[in-house]
Amino acid sequence: MLALSWxxxxxxxxxxxxxxxxxxxxxxxxxFAKTAFRLREGIEHDRRLSFVGMSGDVFAGSVWLTPITIxxxxxxxxxxxxxxxxxxxxxxxxLLVNQALKTAQALGEKSVLLVGDAPYYGPLGFAPxxxxxxxxPGPVDPARLxxxxxxxxxxxxxxxVRGGRxxxxx
Numbered sequence: 001m002l003a004l005s006w007x008x009x010x011x012x013x014x015x016x017x018x019x020x021x022x023x024x025x026x027x028x029x030x031x032f033a034k035t036a037f038r039l040r041e042g043i044e045h046d047r048r049l050s051f052v053g054m055s056g057d058v059f060a061g062s063v064w065l066t067p068i069t070i071x072x073x074x075x076x077x078x079x080x081x082x083x084x085x086x087x088x089x090x091x092x093x094x095l096l097v098n099q100a101l102k103t104a105q106a107l108g109e110k111s112v113l114l115v116g117d118a119p120y121y122g123p124l125g126f127a128p129x130x131x132x133x134x135x136x137p138g139p140v141d142p143a144r145l146x147x148x149x150x151x152x153x154x155x156x157x158x159x160x161v162r163g164g165r166x167x168x169x170x
Contacts, residue, residue, distance in 0.1 A: 006092055007054040008099045011062065015052050018059045019082075026082040035138035036079055036115045039163045040066045048107060049076060051099050053083070053092045060087040063096040065104060070113065070134055071159020076104055078114040097124050105150040111157050112148045121146050133158045 011019065049065035061083035065076040078100065083093050101124070104112060114121065115136075118128055126146035133156060134145060147156055 006060070006095055008051055008095055009054065011047055011050040011052050011064075015059070015062070019052070019062045019064075022059070022062060022082045022084060023080050025085075026080070035136050035140045036077065038138055039068060039077060039136070039161065040064075041163065043067065043163045046076065049100050049104050049109075051096050051103075053087075053096055055087060060084050061092045061096055063093075063100050065100050065112065066163070067165045068113065069162045069165060070111070070157040073110065073157045073159070074165050075111045075113055075157055075161075076109055077161075077163075078112050079116070081116075093120075094124060097121070101125060101148060101150065110149070110151050110154065112150065113157075113161065114146050115140050115144050116146060117144065118146060124148070127156075129156065134161060135159070136161045 043066055045064040045066045051063055052059065053061040063078065063081045065078055068075050068077045078097065081093055081097060101112060113134065114126065116126070118126070125148040127148070128143065129145040129147050131142055134147065136145070137160070149156060
C-alpha cells in the first residue's frame with residue numbers, strides 16, 4: 001500500500017487508542033522498562049507538538065513530544081515515533097519528526113532530546129550528545145543519546161534529565 005501523499009495533523013483525543021495500539025505493536029511490552037518511557041511516566045505529552053500521519057482515512061503513524069528538563073533548561077523528549085508496518089520506509093516518520101521540530105521551534109522550544117539511531121535522526125537535525133554532558137535517570141546507550149538544538153548557534157543543554165517542567169527555575 002503506497003501512499004502518494006500524507007496528511008500530517010495534530011493528534012486528536014480520539015486518536016489515542018490507535019496511537020497506543022501502534023506503540024504496543026512497534027515497541028512491545030518491554031517498552032515500559034526503557035529509560036525514555038520511564039521519563040514520560042505520569043507526564044502528559046504536549047498535544048501541540050504531537051502529530052499523526054494519515055494515508056487517506058487510514059491511521060499510519062504518530063510522534064509525541066513530552067516536556068522535560070535538562071539541568072535547569074526546559075526541553076522536549078521526542079518519542080515514541082511509530083509508523084504502522086504497512087507504511088514503513090516511505091518517509092512518513094521523517095515527515096512526522098520534521099513537523100514536530102518545526103512546530104516546537106515556532107513555539108519557542110530550544111531543544112529536543114531523544115534516544116535513537118544517529119544515522120536516521122542525524123539528517124533531521126539531531127547530533128550526538130558528548131559523553132556525560134546529559135545524564136538520564138536510567139541506563140541508555142550513550143551512542144543513541146541525541147539532541148536537536150532549535151536555536152541556531154546555541155549551546156547544547158547539559159545536566160540531569162527529569163520529566164516535566166515543574167523543576168525549571170523561574
